[in-house]
Each structure stands twice: as structure tokens, then as C-alpha cells.
Amino acid sequence: MESLKQYDEEAHKWLTENTSPYHWSRSHFRTIPNCDILLNNLCESFNSVILEAQEKPILGMLENIRMYLMERLRTKKEWIGKRTENLCPKIQKKLEKAKEDATFNIARFSNDSKFEVTHMYGEKFAVDLEKRVCDCRRWELTGIPCSHAVCCISVTGEELESFVNQCYSKDAYVKAYKPAIEPINGPNAWPNSKKDPIHAPKKLKLPGRPKKARRREPDE
Numbered sequence: 730m731e732s733l734k735q736y737d738e739e740a741h742k743w744l745t746e747n748t749s750p751y752h753w754s755r756s757h758f759r760t761i762p763n764c765d766i767l768l769n770n771l772c773e774s775f776n777s778v779i780l781e782a783q784e785k786p787i788l789g790m791l792e793n794i795r796m797y798l799m800e801r802l803r804t805k806k807e808w809i810g811k812r813t814e815n816l817c818p819k820i821q822k823k824l825e826k827a828k829e830d831a832t833f834n835i836a837r838f839s840n841d842s843k844f845e846v847t848h849m850y851g852e853k854f855a856v857d858l859e860k861r862v863c864d865c866r867r868w869e870l871t872g873i874p875c876s877h878a879v880c881c882i883s884v885t886g887e888e889l890e891s892f893v894n895q896c897y898s899k900d901a902y903v904k905a906y907k908p909a910i911e912p913i914n915g916p917n918a919w920p921n922s923k924k925d926p927i928h929a930p931k932k933l934k935l936p937g938r939p940k941k942a943r944r945r946e947p948d949e
């Protein structure tokens with residue numbers, strides 16, 4: 730923050746006065762969600778597939794989203810069913826990267842499940858395999874062992890995947906996509922309520938054009 734202050738005082742002021750680091754710095758994120766995502770891009774990605782639905786009146790919009798989700802649940806279920814690996818592909822990729830980076834570290838046994846890990850450039854971190862923490866915080870933050878932890882796990886010869894949080898397993902994915910959205914009938918098959926039809930509200934035009942493109946993460 731001191732370096733930032735020297736670089737741009739206004740930016741420093743904005744960050745310290747208007748926001749809390751809990752909202753923008755991974756070093757302050759809570760570890761319970763196992764998530765280090767800085768922006769709400771999950772919502773933004775979802776937003777981009779419902780662009781067509783967004784233009785519609787509320788019932789049409791909901792119907793569009795319902796049909797999209799109905800198909801999505803099915804395709805995701807099929808997709809994961811074909812996979813033989815125990816981890817989801819993006820997590821597997823992150824683990825492979827941690828494996829590559831682990832070769833730049835040396836792990837020294839301390840006691841029980843504790844290690845001291847030294848990086849080739851001199852950084853040092855304490856790792857506890859039993860508690861599943863590394864003092865670099867990445868493991869706690871993401872639920873995926875960091876390169877320091879991977880280095881220690883390779884010393885013990887234990888299976889690396891068993892140290893990844895269960896939320897990234899194939900089983901968890903299957904569970905998440907298990908519920909199905911049942912098909913429903915159209916208005917042609919609905920019972921008649923015998924009440925007067927509801928009229929559409931007056932059209933209200935809001936100023937400006939609604940934003941469509943999603944924001945990208947800085948490292949995307």
C-alpha cells in the first residue's frame with residue numbers, strides 16, 4: 730500500500746477510504762468458501778447466456794431461463810458422467826501447474842505432518858498437511874494444494890488428489906447437477922381460471938442502453 734501511495738496517491742486514498750481490503754485483496758478473503766475469485770464473473774457468464782431472455786417481459790424471460798437450465802442440467806450431467814478422472818478438469822489443470830511449480834521448492838520435515846518449504850528464490854513457508862494449510866494462504870483460500878504443499882505431499886508419497894477439497898470432486902459435481910427441471914405444459918394445457926385477463930403495463934423507456942458485455946478479470 731505504501732508503494733501504491735507513492736505511485737498514485739489518489740488511488741491509495743480511494744482504496745483506503747472507500748473500500749475495505751476484504752472486498753478486493755485476496756490476502757484478506759475468508760477461507761471458508763474455498764474461493765479466490767475476485768469478481769462476480771460466475772454471474773456475468775450466466776448473464777451472457779441469458780442476453781436474449783433479458784430483452785423479454787418477465788414471464789417470457791423466466792420461461793427462457795427455465796428452458797436453458799433444464800437443458801444445461803442435462804448436458805452437464807452427461808458430460809461429467811463421461812469423465813473418468815476424480816477431479817473437475819479446471820481444478821486438475823491447476824493441480825498440474827502446482828506440480829510443475831513444486832519442483833522449485835525443497836521441503837524439510839519438521840514434526841508429524843509439518844514441513845518447512847524453501848523456494849529457490851529464498852521464500853519460506855510453513856506447511857501443515859494434516860490441517861491442510863500453507864502459510865502462503867493459497868491452499869486455505871482455494872482448497873487446492875499450493876506448490877509448497879504439493880512439494881511436501883510428494884515427499885510423503887501420499888496421493889495428491891486426496892488433499893484437494895471434496896467440493897472439486899466428480900462426486901460433488903454429480904450431486905450439484907443431480908436435480909432435474911421437470912418438463913411442463915404450455916398455456917394450451919392450463920386450466921381456465923375464469924378471471925379477466927391481465928393487461929400489460931404501460932411501456933416505460935429507460936435512458937441509455939443496457940450493458941451487455943461481461944467484465945473480464947484483469948488476468949483473463
Ligand SMILES: [Zn+2]
Nearest residue numbers: 863865875877
Ligand atoms: Zn503455499
